[in-house]
Amino acid sequence: xxxxxxxxxxxxxxxxxxxxxxxxxxxxxxxxxxxxxxxxxxxxxxxxxxxxxxxxxxxxxxxxxxxxxxxxxxxxxxxxxxxxxxxxxxxxxxxxxxxxxxxxxxxxxxxxxxxxxxxxxxxxxxxxxxxxxxxxxxxxxxxxxxxxxxxxxxxxxxxxxxxxxxxxxxxxxxxxxxxxxxxxxxxxxxxxxxxxxxxxxxxxxxxxxxxxxxxxxxxxxxxxxxxxxxxxxxxxxxxxxxxxxxxxxxxxxxxxxxxxxxxxxxxxxxxxxxxxxxxxxxxxxxxxxxxxxxxxxxxxx
Amino acid sequence: xxxxxxxxxxxxxxxxxxxxxxxxxxxxxxxxxxxxxxxxxxxxxxxxxxxxxxxxxxxxxxxxxxxxxxxxxxxxxxxxxxxxxxxxxxxxxxxxxxxxxxxxxxxxxxxxxxxxxxxxxxxxxxxxxxxxxxxxxxxxxxxxxxxxxxxxxxxxxxxxxxxxxxxxxxxxxxxxxxxxxxxxxxxxxxxxxxxxxxxxxxxxxxxxxxxxxxxxx
Numbered sequence: 001x002x003x004x005x006x007x008x009x010x011x012x013x014x015x016x017x018x019x020x021x022x023x024x025x026x027x028x029x030x031x032x033x034x035x036x037x038x039x040x041x042x043x044x045x046x047x048x049x050x051x052x053x054x055x056x057x058x059x060x061x062x063x064x065x066x067x068x069x070x071x072x073x074x075x076x077x078x079x080x081x082x083x084x085x086x087x088x089x090x091x092x093x094x095x096x097x098x099x100x101x102x103x104x105x106x107x108x109x110x111x112x113x114x115x116x117x118x119x120x121x122x123x124x125x126x127x128x129x130x131x132x133x134x135x136x137x138x139x140x141x142x143x144x145x146x147x148x149x150x151x152x153x154x155x156x157x158x159x160x161x162x163x164x165x166x167x168x169x170x171x172x173x174x175x176x177x178x179x180x181x182x183x184x185x186x187x188x189x190x191x192x193x194x195x196x197x198x199x200x201x202x203x204x205x206x207x208x209x210x211x212x213x214x215x216x217x218x219x220x221x222x223x224x225x226x227x228x229x230x231x232x233x234x235x236x237x238x239x240x241x242x243x244x245x246x247x248x249x250x251x252x253x254x255x256x257x258x259x260x261x262x263x264x265x266x267x268x269x270x271x272x273x274x275x276x277x278x279x280x281x282x283x284x285x286x287x288x289x290x291x292x293x294x295x296x297x298x299x300x301x
Numbered sequence: 302x303x304x305x306x307x308x309x310x311x312x313x314x315x316x317x318x319x320x321x322x323x324x325x326x327x328x329x330x331x332x333x334x335x336x337x338x339x340x341x342x343x344x345x346x347x348x349x350x351x352x353x354x355x356x357x358x359x360x361x362x363x364x365x366x367x368x369x370x371x372x373x374x375x376x377x378x379x380x381x382x383x384x385x386x387x388x389x390x391x392x393x394x395x396x397x398x399x400x401x402x403x404x405x406x407x408x409x410x411x412x413x414x415x416x417x418x419x420x421x422x423x424x425x426x427x428x429x430x431x432x433x434x435x436x437x438x439x440x441x442x443x444x445x446x447x448x449x450x451x452x453x454x455x456x457x458x459x460x461x462x463x464x465x466x467x468x469x470x471x472x473x474x475x476x477x478x479x480x481x482x483x484x485x486x487x488x489x490x491x492x493x494x495x496x497x498x499x500x501x502x503x504x505x506x507x508x509x510x511x512x513x514x515x516x517x518x
Binding site: 005006007009010012013205208209210211212213214215216218298 | 352372373376377378379380381382384386390391392394403404406407408409410411412451
């Protein structure tokens with residue numbers, strides 16, 4: 001028999017032993033798996049929340065614009081100068097001036113009422129500058145600067161709350177990383193704890209197999225597989241829980257978005273990410289279990 | 302094959318159990334270790350199996366010093382031995398088949414070969430009908446025979462047995478001794494601790510008598 005066949009045979013046996021262990025004690029296996037699944041599902045839910053907010057803000061990006069209403073006594077020439085200044089000093093995608101005379105002309109053509117200029121006398125409308133800032137621009141700061149200009153009557157940025165949402169999404173992203181880190185650590189601790197307990201309840205068994213020639217690696221292997229199995233099933237279950245939750249929320253959201261004439265949906269878990277999480281779960285399980293088993297089995301002589 | 306040189310063993314609470322033991326077991330040889338209980342027979346076997354480390358002295362296997370082997374090498378060495386323990390040391394939550402299959406699994410035999418070999422070993426100790434029983438439901442004598450089957454199933458080079466016939470009736474005892482003799486016939490180096498003097502005398506092999514931690518031939 002070649003060394004490789006020996007090795008494969010022995011791994012096959014360890015894998016089936018650990019599977020048998022899970023089936024032998026389904027309730028405790030299920031409890032541990034659920035615990036791991038919840039730990040995985042929390043950062044995944046935050047991820048979905050984040051990408052849903054992100055998706056919502058990017059949908060509205062095209063509408064990002066600042067409107068400056070100039071004072072009535074500012075001429076078109078002055079308005080043009082102000083616009084030039086603004087575009088030189090700030091990060092701006094596009095800037096245009098809406099001439100009050102053109103607006104009035106259009107207004108006259110489109111409305112049947114020709115009363116306006118006669119009653120008011122002259123053009124009551126101000127010149128308007130519309131600014132489309134670059135994506136990375138800090139809208140809040142820009143708006144504040146524009147407000148200080150003496151020619152400006154009023155600055156309007158309706159989507160300011162949207163900027164806040166975007167900032168909020170950034171916070172969520174940060175939270176997500178921290179929570180992910182903590183919960184991966186939690187999963188590792190859960191698995192380490194389970195394996196430690198498993199080993200101490202099988203101490204005499206390990207003693208016996210060591211006595212008849214099992215290496216530390218051989219004694220450790222079923223526990224490693226068991227840890228991997230726990231991680232794999234836990235993360236798999238988490239993917240199912242999160243996907244099902246997103247589906248349920250979307251189902252409820254449909255009634256709401258219909259009212260707003262939108263087809264907005266919260267994001268679902270991308271397939272590749274789900275796969276990565278499941279593999280990650282298995283790996284965390286194997287690593288955590290071998291850490292625990294290594295340390296415990298060395299103590300057994 | 303196995304040589305003990307000036308081996309002593311001292312336990313903190315029971316003092317010196319073995320003192321300056323010199324012993325040689327040739328390849329294919331067979332010997333019995335006798336002596337009153339507490340004379341250190343089990344300790345001596347455990348030292349040879351690298352379960353206990355001697356306080357002083359050296360242990361050689363094929364002229365290689367194996368007194369201080371790494372954990373991994375201890376496992377490798379032990380996996381080529383057959384050990385029969387006085388207290389059987391069986392896995393009580395598994396059946397007879399699984400217990401006997403253990404050395405085969407440790408040595409990486411394929412799951413196709415395992416049943417054949419396990420049944421051959423079971424046949425030798427006359428327990429073929431107990432394959433599926435849990436070891437805990439067996440009598441002391443049956444458990445002992447499972448332990449013997451486990452020790453021989455992987456055809457070890459060395460067989461160490463601690464009181465292998467302790468729980469068996471005379472007829473079964475002589476059957477088991479015959480089994481050890483058969484093994485020795487095909488070249489397995491064998492050392493058996495026993496105080497069944499009648500049986501040992503009838504077999505007429507080399508006898509090492511342990512008393513007060515020393516060997517007299």
